[in-house]
Amino acid sequence: MAVVLGPNRYGKAETRVVRVTRDGEAHHLKDCNVSVSLSGDMEEVHRRGDNAAVLPTDSQKNTVYAFAKKHGIGEIEEFALLLARHFVGSQPAIHHARVEVEEYAWERRGPHSFARSGAEVRTCVVHHDRDGTTTVVSGLRDLVVLNSTGSEFHGFVQDEYTTLPPATDRVLATAVTARWRHVPPDGGEPYDHGKSYEEVRRCLLDAFAGTYSLSLQQTLFAMGERVLLTRPEICEVRLELPNKHHFLVDLSPFGLDNDNEVYFAADRPYGLIEGAVAHDDAPPAGPAWD
Numbered sequence: 001m002a003v004v005l006g007p008n009r010y011g012k013a014e015t016r017v018v019r020v021t022r023d024g025e026a027h028h029l030k031d032c033n034v035s036v037s038l039s040g041d042m043e044e045v046h047r048r049g050d051n052a053a054v055l056p057t058d059s060q061k062n063t064v065y066a067f068a069k070k071h072g073i074g075e076i077e078e079f080a081l082l083l084a085r086h087f088v089g090s091q092p093a094i095h096h097a098r099v100e101v102e103e104y105a106w107e108r109r110g111p112h113s114f115a116r117s118g119a120e121v122r123t124c125v126v127h128h129d130r131d132g133t134t135t136v137v138s139g140l141r142d143l144v145v146l147n148s149t150g151s152e153f154h155g156f157v158q159d160e161y162t163t164l165p166p167a168t169d170r171v172l173a174t175a176v177t178a179r180w181r182h183v184p185p186d187g188g189e190p191y192d193h194g195k196s197y198e199e200v201r202r203c204l205l206d207a208f209a210g211t212y213s214l215s216l217q218q219t220l221f222a223m224g225e226r227v228l229l230t231r232p233e234i235c236e237v238r239l240e241l242p243n244k245h246h247f248l249v250d251l252s253p254f255g256l257d258n259d260n261e262v263y264f265a266a267d268r269p270y271g272l273i274e275g276a277v278a279h280d281d282a283p284p285a286g287p288a289w290d
């Protein structure tokens with residue numbers, strides 16, 4: 001019986017980089033968290049500790065900082081693509097690079113003063129293979145949304161443990177994590193990732209607000225569908241929607257009624273609704289979601 005090395009990858013996780021661009025008095029800020037993961041000819045290092053093919057994770061971190069200086073950080077997808085292509089293109093032993101970037105938003109308070117915005121975190125994951133295949137998944141997380149009406153939940157299975165009362169008017173709230181896969185550009189114009197991000201975000205928010213919801217599952221599908229029917233550059237959307245339960249508080253001990261006005265916002269446990277919505281002819285995902 002032989003023992004074989006299975007799938008493996010290595011890299012530097014969570015390099016925090018802040019890039020200030022000085023444009024006279026006015027400064028611009030990009031605040032990112034970059035994770036690099038490389039794979040390829042790594043049999044020798046695992047079996048014998050021979051590091052000849054190993055680009056140290058320390059060098060990977062340094063590359064992130066050097067590229068931030070040399071190229072600046074524009075759209076996070078472009079920065080991730082630059083890094084992924086660099087590692088695969090410069091290291092014969094590296095066959096595949098995965099670069100993940102999170103971007104934290106800052107609100108301008110003056111020419112060189114900023115306040116960290118409470119808005120969602122923008123994300124991307126780029127895979128680049130030495131055969132030239134590239135996949136780009138963009139996304140966001142922690143986009144907190146709430147509808148104070150327009151949501152029902154009833155008609156569900158009743159078993160011996162079911163106590164949930166049917167709801168015909170409830171609060172629906174969630175913190176959206178969404179990731180969307182781009183159709184490969186096919187040699188055409190590269191995407192405007194900044195515009196695409198804003199438009200997908202708008203689709204998600206519009207669909208959440210505009211869907212009369214009989215379940216969060218139905219809202220999830222409507223959000224994914226809205227993106228796919230509006231944005232031709234996207235072929236698959238994956239959503240994770242925690243159901244941030246809002247329970248009506250019983251105010252009867254105080255002689256008060258509660259006509260859907262006062263809620264206890266529970267933080268756990270929460271329902272977790274997850275799903276993928278895709279065009280039926282979407283090209284194969286390859287490693288895009290890894």
Ligand SMILES: O=c1[nH]c(=O)c2[nH]c(=O)[nH]c2[nH]1
Nearest residue numbers: 153164214215216217243271
């Ligand atoms: O939208 C919902 N989907 C569920 O599957 C579910 N389950 C539950 O207890 N509440 C809800 N709400």
